[in-house]
Amino acid sequence: MASTSSTPLSISSSSSLIDARVSRQSAATSPQCVSLPTLPPPLVQPQNRPWKAAAYCRKIARNVMTMATGEVPVQVASTELPEIVMTVQEAWDRVEDKYAVSSLVVAGGVALWGSAGFISAIERLPLIPGVLELVGIGYTGWFAYKNLVFKPDREALIAKIKDTYKEVTGSS
Numbered sequence: 001m002a003s004t005s006s007t008p009l010s011i012s013s014s015s016s017l018i019d020a021r022v023s024r025q026s027a028a029t030s031p032q033c034v035s036l037p038t039l040p041p042p043l044v045q046p047q048n049r050p051w052k053a054a055a056y057c058r059k060i061a062r063n064v065m066t067m068a069t070g071e072v073p074v075q076v077a078s079t080e081l082p083e084i085v086m087t088v089q090e091a092w093d094r095v096e097d098k099y100a101v102s103s104l105v106v107a108g109g110v111a112l113w114g115s116a117g118f119i120s121a122i123e124r125l126p127l128i129p130g131v132l133e134l135v136g137i138g139y140t141g142w143f144a145y146k147n148l149v150f151k152p153d154r155e156a157l158i159a160k161i162k163d164t165y166k167e168v169t170g171s172s
Contacts, residue, residue, distance in 0.1 A: 095101050123129050147157045
């Protein structure tokens with residue numbers, strides 16, 4: 001430190017070395033105050049779980065015995081894949097251009113992730129969510145009044161929905 005006299009030093013709760021004669025209020029402005037960097041928290045050692053270690057050792061021993069004898073354990077031999085997995089595997093085997101399908105799946109995932117981020121960014125703006133909610137309520141009211149209140153309008157809407165359904169499904 002700056003002084004050469006021997007004065008006892010103490011470590012305060014704020015991790016600084018302060019001369020014992022100086023009060024704590026003036027310690028922050030004192031030239032004798034030295035800040036020390038904070039240390040990271042100590043690493044937490046994993047708890048000893050002998051039952052888990054024993055089960056893992058038994059599993060390794062069973063695998064080694066299987067490789068040595070060439071026999072398949074009963075648990076592995078009787079295990080069947082669920083029906084949904086079998087269906088997905090069959091559908092994947094029928095696909096001719098796996099690269100294009102994989103690319104579309106990745107692009108769809110990226111688009112979904114990006115749109116979720118965009119929507120959450122809009123939600124954080126102060127006025128936009130309230131304005132969009134009012135627009136949605138207004139459009140719902142207008143649609144209900146225009147298409148659902150009177151019987152001829154309802155019948156026209158039902159006919160339009162049925163025509164669109166027939167066009168999409170291709171049925172006559």
